[in-house]
Structures are given as C-alpha cells and as structure tokens.
Amino acid sequence: MKNINYISTRGNTNPVSSAQAIKQGLADDGGLFMPEAIPSLTEKDFDVLKKASYPERAAYVMSKFLTDYTYEELLADCKESYSEARFPGGAAPLTNVGNLRLLELWHGPTCAFKDMALQVMPRLLSRALVKTGEKRTAFILVATSGDTGKAALEGYKDVDGIKIMVFYPVDGVSKVQKLQMATQEGNNVTVCAIKGNFDDAQNGVKKIFGNAETAELLNKNDHFFSSANSINWGRLVPQIVYYISSYCDMVNAGDINEGDEVNICVPTGNFGNIFAAYIAKMMGLPVNRFICASNCNNILTDFISTGTYDRNRAFHTTMSPSMDILISSNLERLLYVIAGQEKTASYMKELNTKGVYTVENEVKEKISSNFSGYFCGEEDTAKTIKETFDNYNYLIDTHTAVAVKCANEYMKDTGDNRKIIVASTASPYKFASNVYTSLTGESLENEFDALKATEKLSGTNIPTPLATLESKAVRFTTVINPDDMTKEVLKTIGI
C-alpha cells in the first residue's frame, strides 16, 4: 500500500508519518495535519467492506490512512474498541425514521458520539509512542465543556505510557456530566474543577501548552504534553468509517442499490464529524450533498450562504451545548482542500486578528456545491423531539433533533428525495431533562428524576453507564482558581 505522510493546512512544515501526526496533534506552524493524498475506495474495496464486521471495516478504512500501522495492529485495536462489551447496542446501527436513516453513534461508554473516536485513539497514540521511539510519558491535558472530557477519560484510563488530566468549569456542566467525571475510574486519571467558565479552562490549558518553561520542566521529568482535542487527526480518521459502514449496511439491507447517491446531515459544532463525512466522499462514497445543521449559534449557516465567517456575534447557550461553538476548528481542513495552503493561512490569520474573513466567490461556490447550511432554534428543537416521538415512537436527543429538523427543511426546500443519513450524536438520556420537558412541557429539577421519568414515558431503558452513576463513589472533588492550573498539573505529575 502507498505510504501516506501528513502536512500542515497552512504551509511549509516537513511531512511527518501518521504516528508522528497523532502524537504531535498540531503542526509546527499552528495548522492542522492533513494526509498528502486521499486514498480511494474501489469496487473491490466495497465488496470486502460490505461483508465485514464493524471492527474489520474500521481497520480496513483506517489502514488506508495510517500507513505506518499494520492492518493487524489496527484490527486488534478496533476489535477491542468496538467490542460488544463497550458498545452493547452495536457500534453504529441505523434506525429508519421516514426518509431519514438515523446513524446511532452513542452506544459507547459515555453515551455520545465522541466515544467512536476516543475509544480507539488512545490505542493509536500508545502505538505511536513505540513507533516514534518515545520514552517519555505522554501527559494529555483536556479542557472540557462536558462531553469530550468524559469520553477522553474513558478512552485513556489505564493505558500504558499515558496519563490524562481534565479541567472543567465547576458551574458550567450538567449534574450528570459532573458526576460522570468526578466518579471516573482508572489509575492514570485526574479530574479538577476550576472556578470560572469553559473559556477560562480552555485558556488555562492553552497557556500551559504554550509555556516553554513548563514544557522543559516536564521534559526533565520524562513527560511531555499531548492533546485529545478534535483537531488531532487520530480523532478524525475513526469518524470516516461509520459513514462508509452505514452505506454498506443500507446496500446490504436492500434500502439502496450500490452506487446510489445518499445525502448526509450532521449536527455540527467543531466541524469534525461532518468533515469526516466529506472525506468519505473524497474517497469515493456516493454522496450528493452534506447538510450542515447548526443550532442558533448559526455561524456556519451564514458562512455557507455568504462566504463570510464572522465570529463577532453573540454567543447563545442552548439545549444542544456541544454545538455552542463560534470557532469551528476543523473548517480549516475544508478550506485547505478547496482553497489550498496559502489562502487557508491568510484566512486563519484574519480570523485570529479580526475575528472575520471572507472567501473568494470561487471558493464559496465550491463549498456550496457540496454543502447546504441550515439551523434550528430552541423551540423547533423541542418540537422536533416531540413530533419524532409521537409519529415514530422514537426518542432523539437535543443535538440529533437539530439535525432531523434541518434534514426535513432541506427536503422541503429542494424536493430532493434521496435517503438522508443523519448522524445521531448522543443518547436522549444524556440530555434527559431537556428531552423530558420537550415531550411533556413539564420541567424536573433533578437530572436523575428526569432520567427515570423519560424511561417510564418512552418505554426504553436508561443506558447502564448513566443508570449506575448515582451509586458510584466520587473520587475527585478538587476545585481551584484558574491561576493555579499549572501548579496543579505539576503536583499531579509529582514535580
């Protein structure tokens, strides 16, 4: 197989191996890593994939990108990551809702789609340390507004050669999310709350990453910092798999004929998940259109229709918090593919200095020939949860509801009746109080009451990881000032 190296979206860095790209996270010039070439899927590949299990499909697709890993290594990692024990409801099953095919990506240990990447990525990093001759311990530092922190902790717990520390805003996450993190098991994990909001946590982590003195101190003590953030290529590549896998499942079920085009709709925040779908198309998956679904933080909807990305706007807190984002980092990868390195570097410079950039007409046209942008407000999100339940007896979470509404709008606007694969990104139980209120109009103070009430109302079961949460021992209670984050990191390492 052809060897694939990784280059920066912004310019002049030397190509590195996939293992190095995963270990490093970000390119030296601040850009994101992209493969030098996108491998393609032939008819023969599809024949193999159609007959394969999910772990086999994952290893097969990933081996085309991660060319310094053997297929056998990847297969072993994928078999463990996507096992029945870790994904009791299946890794990426489809449920039909009218013309929509809901791709359920939330059957993993933390009940959100981040598990799809964060279960396998720690294994990739672990191998990367060996492949690059790294002797030091990787210290993963994460700032989270909820879902990423827990998924990273579950993925990295007890992985050899790696430690992980997560910071979250003490009043900025839900009660369930807080408990999920405070009760985390594992010998190499630390969780710490900070007095402040998510930006304080994120800025604190960025400062620590950027501090040369701290880096040298770690180095002397045989540690180095690494990141589990969604800009890491190791998080993106496992996400390409499930779009290809769902297409194979639809062909196998006789839902479509091989070669038929589908549309794909993704509830979008950082643009990682939808960009993975776009790469699947670049590889040869027959996709007509990508529907980029946003909540009322609709900066991407505006960008797709006007060509101007402007982050100088109000930030809204919504019931789909994982999409409350004004800087969609992975959009940089799409800009690179469409406009090239030089233009991407200049857009990103403008974004950093002025908070706004405008792409040329030709770039805008190329984007809108593949992407349609839609958004869905709070009221419509609640209404969509209720209508989907009433009409199909099927419960969706707040993020998925945004996508379902946008997919329906798209069909209404265009008359395009191709089947739409909709990424269903979280279990409805993960956002139970909002889901329950959407269904009944009543609000419940206590999240655990909401879980039980939703279970009773829907006739489905609370996923085990959430059902057992209330009775788990709390391990982490530390709350610190953002100024003390470095001190806390050093203390954790034992420096």
Ligand SMILES: *Cc1c(COP(=O)(O)O)cnc(C)c1O
């Ligand atoms: C992270 C997340 C998203 C957004 O995904 P991106 O890859 O950041 O666009 C959507 N829904 C849920 C539930 C998430 O956790």
